[in-house]
Amino acid sequence: xxxxxxxxxxxxxxxxxxxxxxxxxxxxxxxxxxxxxxxxxxxxxxxxxxxxxxxxxxxxxxxxxxxxxxxxxxxxxxxxxxxxxxxxxxxxxxxxxxxxxxxxxxxxxxxxxxxxxxxxxxxxxxxxxxxxxxxxxxxxxxxxxxxxxxxxxxxxxxxxxxxxxxxxxxxxxxxxxxxxxxxxxxxxxxxxxxxxxxxxxxxxxxxxxxxxxxxxxxxxxx
Amino acid sequence: xxxxxxxxxxxxxxxxxxxxxxxxxxxxxxxxxxxxxxxxxxxxxxxxxxxxxxxxxxxxxxxxxxxxxxxxxxxxxxxxxxxxxxxxxxxxxxxxxxxxxxxxxxxxxxxxxxxxxxxxxxxxxxxxxxxxxxxxxxxxxxxxxxxxxxxxxxxxxxxxxxxxxxxxxxxxxxxxxxxxxxxxxxxxxxxxxxxxxxxxxxxxxxxxxxxxxxxxxxxxxxxxxxxxxxxxxxxxxxxxxxxxxxxxxxxxxxxxxxxxxxxxxxxxxxxxxxxxxxxxxxxxxxxxxxxxxxxxxxxxxxxxxxxxxxxxxxxxxxxxxxxxxxxxxxxxxxxxxxxxxxxxxxxxxxxxxxxxxxxxxxxxxxxxxxxxxxxxxxxxxxxxxxxxxxxxxxxxxxxxxxxxxxxxxxxxxxxxxxxxxxxxxxxxxxxxxxxxxxxxxxxxxxxxxxxxxxxxxxxxxxxxxxxxxxxxxxxxxx
Numbered sequence: 001x002x003x004x005x006x007x008x009x010x011x012x013x014x015x016x017x018x019x020x021x022x023x024x025x026x027x028x029x030x031x032x033x034x035x036x037x038x039x040x041x042x043x044x045x046x047x048x049x050x051x052x053x054x055x056x057x058x059x060x061x062x063x064x065x066x067x068x069x070x071x072x073x074x075x076x077x078x079x080x081x082x083x084x085x086x087x088x089x090x091x092x093x094x095x096x097x098x099x100x101x102x103x104x105x106x107x108x109x110x111x112x113x114x115x116x117x118x119x120x121x122x123x124x125x126x127x128x129x130x131x132x133x134x135x136x137x138x139x140x141x142x143x144x145x146x147x148x149x150x151x152x153x154x155x156x157x158x159x160x161x162x163x164x165x166x167x168x169x170x171x172x173x174x175x176x177x178x179x180x181x182x183x184x185x186x187x188x189x190x191x192x193x194x195x196x197x198x199x200x201x202x203x204x205x206x207x208x209x210x211x212x213x214x215x216x217x218x219x220x221x222x
Numbered sequence: 223x224x225x226x227x228x229x230x231x232x233x234x235x236x237x238x239x240x241x242x243x244x245x246x247x248x249x250x251x252x253x254x255x256x257x258x259x260x261x262x263x264x265x266x267x268x269x270x271x272x273x274x275x276x277x278x279x280x281x282x283x284x285x286x287x288x289x290x291x292x293x294x295x296x297x298x299x300x301x302x303x304x305x306x307x308x309x310x311x312x313x314x315x316x317x318x319x320x321x322x323x324x325x326x327x328x329x330x331x332x333x334x335x336x337x338x339x340x341x342x343x344x345x346x347x348x349x350x351x352x353x354x355x356x357x358x359x360x361x362x363x364x365x366x367x368x369x370x371x372x373x374x375x376x377x378x379x380x381x382x383x384x385x386x387x388x389x390x391x392x393x394x395x396x397x398x399x400x401x402x403x404x405x406x407x408x409x410x411x412x413x414x415x416x417x418x419x420x421x422x423x424x425x426x427x428x429x430x431x432x433x434x435x436x437x438x439x440x441x442x443x444x445x446x447x448x449x450x451x452x453x454x455x456x457x458x459x460x461x462x463x464x465x466x467x468x469x470x471x472x473x474x475x476x477x478x479x480x481x482x483x484x485x486x487x488x489x490x491x492x493x494x495x496x497x498x499x500x501x502x503x504x505x506x507x508x509x510x511x512x513x514x515x516x517x518x519x520x521x522x523x524x525x526x527x528x529x530x531x532x533x534x535x536x537x538x539x540x541x542x543x544x545x546x547x548x549x550x551x552x553x554x555x556x557x558x559x560x561x562x563x564x565x566x567x568x569x570x571x572x573x574x575x576x577x578x579x580x581x582x583x584x585x586x587x588x589x590x591x592x593x594x595x596x597x598x599x600x601x602x603x604x605x606x607x608x609x610x611x612x613x614x615x616x617x618x619x620x621x622x623x624x625x626x627x628x629x630x631x632x633x634x635x636x637x638x639x640x641x642x643x644x645x646x647x648x649x650x651x652x653x654x655x656x657x658x659x660x661x662x663x664x665x666x667x668x669x670x671x672x673x674x675x676x677x678x679x680x681x682x683x684x685x686x687x688x689x690x691x692x693x694x695x696x697x698x699x700x
Contacts, residue, residue, distance in 0.1 A: 170385075182385065185345045185348055
């Protein structure tokens, strides 16, 4: 597989689109838009997984794609929208680092992941290693979002988008054993974390979803 | 019949299903003891069998001692939990959830230890994390939610990074292995020397960060003290005594694979750096704690640091010291949490200032806790003394590394002695709760003394079979 073949081109297009959505997540200022961008990223990830299923001839990956679409493209965004409405949260995203600096840091992280992955994987096929570089970028951008957003929902979305990067990495490695099981279990973890947002009712307890206010309940300051 | 290696995982999980249906406190705690006894007997039976591979699981010298420790600590914690759980004030839903989560955790912990397939090990550690998060949050106070949320988010990121590392590791071995054995640790060890070294190094970075978060190594530790302090008391014992071991063994297995390749990055210095940072930071942090359970959680960070330091030094002698240290820490730290947890229930507060003079008012508890704290500080004749002695013998060749470690450990020792005097000897503080009725007070103190007895016995005269197994494990770990 090389540049110019439809398999290669399309999986790069989809991987690149997932990465692009990670940047879109970074510059949103309204919480609703962040959730929509995340839904879009989940849908694109589902497409990438479905294409990988077709290209590698692994039927199980269609299941991964379906789960990614249903859970991350539809259910989690709906649940989060509902939560935002129900709790009447601040609709703006509170940032610890401005949008401009976050974008610059994001570009630097993409550069970092390319510099880390490409020299380290010279023995692997070009498609796989470049996919892995995309995936690592998505992972790092997810972490960046978790660090630079003060709002609990944005942090959860950062973690969810980080996990999108993991699935992108897993489906990009042809022949990976247990890939369907692992990606499903990763999804279970994420669903549990979203359920945690509801179960812990942070708003009810703390009057805001801003995790800064959680700090007061930290350890020994009681 | 199901192979023993699978039965020991599925038995607690089946027990979890059954216990979820029991709303009565007394029945549920007794059921919990019964299931834990069964698991412990299965662990003993497993230890009698020769090593072998069974599907995605395997037994070797490295995991078998920890399976035994897990079965043992799981059983004693269930006894302690049965004696003291009414102090937590659970309604019947929480009784169901608590016991089900406890057994789910036990099964996942055993699977994480026994897994040969790194993917299965990852899934097991994830399940164990989910089960413990729900237990940390069970009190539903703001502080418990904060602790559980931090635990969840930080370990969520850690687990995610570990999965990324697992994927990259497979990528490194892909040309040499087929899809069937691609994630098998045994198979990976065989081909590690011929894998692409750069890819292997990249995988190690992610695995170390990921599982290192779960093991509570500085600077990835910040979830650990709160998670240990806010859950029900028995959970602190299994979190500190068991889950940290599973994470540390995962780090050790990753280190063994990467270390087997001469051209890949040398993993030792990374573990040495994280370990030393953990010991030094924890030794200072111990002086600033006012909360007894957080204090001993920080002490767990220190001990994980010591074990990481030993594994970082590498070689059979240091590895053996590290493995002994993990086992000793499991036994003694869970004993400390039994003592501190019971003391906090008696005094109605877990602040160090509110707990004092236990020896005078509650001799069995007070002396047990005093000896346990001395043991965790590395006093002879307990196992932790033996392991620390061996570690310094191994580290003596590199004095510039051994010296800061020794300073950290001495500073921590001084903090432990200070707290030991405050908790056990100083002037007695008033009790908030009366004594438990009859057998339950004895059952709450018995696990503590039993752990101390085992730790002392292993420190003085380790059974030859176990010693030989640990020697072999130290060589397996490379």
